[in-house]
Amino acid sequence: MRGALLLASGLRPRARAGTRVLSAVARSEAVAPQNVLALDRAGLEDLLTSWGEPRYRAKQVHDWVYTKGQTEFALMTTLPKQLRERLEREATVGSMSVALEQCSRDGTRKRLWKLHDDHLIESVLMAYDDGRRTACISSQVGCAMGCTFCATGQMGYRRQLSAGEIFEQAAHLAAELRAKDERLSNVVFMGMGEPFRNFDAVVDAARRIIKQLGIGARHITISTVGLAPEIRRFADVCASESLELKLAISLHQSTDAARGAIMPVNRKYDLATLLDACEYYVKVTRRRISFEWALIAGENDSVDEARRLAKMLKPLRGKAHINVIPLNPTRGYEGLPSAQSARFVAELNLAGVPATVRTRRGIDIDAGCGQLADAASKERREAQREAAAVGGD
Numbered sequence: 001m002r003g004a005l006l007l008a009s010g011l012r013p014r015a016r017a018g019t020r021v022l023s024a025v026a027r028s029e030a031v032a033p034q035n036v037l038a039l040d041r042a043g044l045e046d047l048l049t050s051w052g053e054p055r056y057r058a059k060q061v062h063d064w065v066y067t068k069g070q071t072e073f074a075l076m077t078t079l080p081k082q083l084r085e086r087l088e089r090e091a092t093v094g095s096m097s098v099a100l101e102q103c104s105r106d107g108t109r110k111r112l113w114k115l116h117d118d119h120l121i122e123s124v125l126m127a128y129d130d131g132r133r134t135a136c137i138s139s140q141v142g143c144a145m146g147c148t149f150c151a152t153g154q155m156g157y158r159r160q161l162s163a164g165e166i167f168e169q170a171a172h173l174a175a176e177l178r179a180k181d182e183r184l185s186n187v188v189f190m191g192m193g194e195p196f197r198n199f200d201a202v203v204d205a206a207r208r209i210i211k212q213l214g215i216g217a218r219h220i221t222i223s224t225v226g227l228a229p230e231i232r233r234f235a236d237v238c239a240s241e242s243l244e245l246k247l248a249i250s251l252h253q254s255t256d257a258a259r260g261a262i263m264p265v266n267r268k269y270d271l272a273t274l275l276d277a278c279e280y281y282v283k284v285t286r287r288r289i290s291f292e293w294a295l296i297a298g299e300n301d302s303v304d305e306a307r308r309l310a311k312m313l314k315p316l317r318g319k320a321h322i323n324v325i326p327l328n329p330t331r332g333y334e335g336l337p338s339a340q341s342a343r344f345v346a347e348l349n350l351a352g353v354p355a356t357v358r359t360r361r362g363i364d365i366d367a368g369c370g371q372l373a374d375a376a377s378k379e380r381r382e383a384q385r386e387a388a389a390v391g392g393d
């Protein structure tokens with residue numbers, strides 16, 4: 001059955017970016033290749049001038065990488081052959097390779113990255129009719145927060161991503177779009193992992209996305225499960241650096257009992273504590289907060305629920321917006337998507353809380369958080385079991 005997932009769902013393997021890292025490391029432990037995506041423009045200049053190259057070579061390499069989306073030094077044809085060969089030997093563009101890619105009928109592309117230590121993470125690129133191109137990126141391998149409805153939560157926690165690995169997901173997608181004369185316009189931290197459990201790396205990556213990819217902070221959203229102390233810390237960082245990053249909170253239920261049942265984090269930071277932190281954020285940054293609400297049939301889609309939610313958000317006085325998202329069914333959760341989104345949104349609007357239904361992108365490719373990595377890991381486990389069985393024959 002090996003490769004069944006790939007064939008059955010139209011996934012196509014695509015090589016590269018960073019495969020040389022593995023072979024080079026295997027060859028020699030002494031000199032680790034330099035990942036040029038880990039360097040800013042000044043760092044790239046320092047590297048190339050230390051090799052005796054003129055300063056303008058840094059601009060050329062930078063253009064190849066960031067504007068033309070080229071990940072092969074050998075194909076950077078404006079560079080002299082000797083420099084290309086040295087870069088091939090001593091550098092890489094990125095540290096991860098594309099393990100799988102899946103394209104949806106609506107233009108959504110879901111990508112599975114293989115990291116240098118074989119872990120898998122996902123990014124999703126969503127294309128909208130108004131020209132927006134949004135990258136949804138991961139902040140951790142897996143997640144320890146255990147939300148019952150979430151494929152990443154069901155998978156458990158593996159490790160943190162470095163700021164470089166987080167930035168790279170957006171950088172590769174941005175470069176690929178630029179090569180097609182398109183532009184990455186938005187980034188959302190809504191892939192695998194809990195961004196505020198990897199706070200420093202996430203904020204660092206966001207700063208690099210702003211500076212190196214030219215995406216405004218207002219077009220970058222960090223979504224959290226509701227870690228109250230980190231929401232306060234985020235408010236302080238944003239205020240002190242005048243960083244206008246957007247904040248989204250995954251709410252999904254309006255009573256502690258119901259929220260605690262599907263989101264264990266609520267047992268540590270209950271709704272009152274979470275809302276206090278949200279009020280602090282609004283007070284310190286004067287910015288709005290988006291609340292995510294995955295609509296689950298019969299669980300959180302009633303008119304009463306909408307009224308309770310509106311009442312709960314009253315203290316935020318016009319600074320709250322609710323994004324109603326359809327539940328993406330996952331293997332380990334029996335809840336079903338609700339057909340009541342219009343009624344739910346209307347009730348919220350009636351109660352004075354702005355709310356919109358977010359159309360689900362990539363519905364035919366399971367472009368929900370953690371779902372592709374989950375399917376791929378399952379396939380990998382099956383292949384390993386099969387190999388073991390064959391070996392045992």
Ligand code: SAH
Pocket residue numbers: 149150151189190191192193194195223224225249250292294325326327328329330368369
């Ligand atoms: N850990 C962060 C960000 C990643 S999850 C967080 O929880 O906010 C991104 C969003 O996807 C969150 O709002 C999360 O609740 C939502 N989500 C996870 N699984 C989902 C599913 N099966 N259906 C719909 N939304 C889901």
Ligand code: SF4
Pocket residue numbers: 143144145146147150151152153154191192193194225250369
């Ligand atoms: Fe983690 Fe977010 Fe999934 Fe919850 S919804 S398990 S916090 S990734």
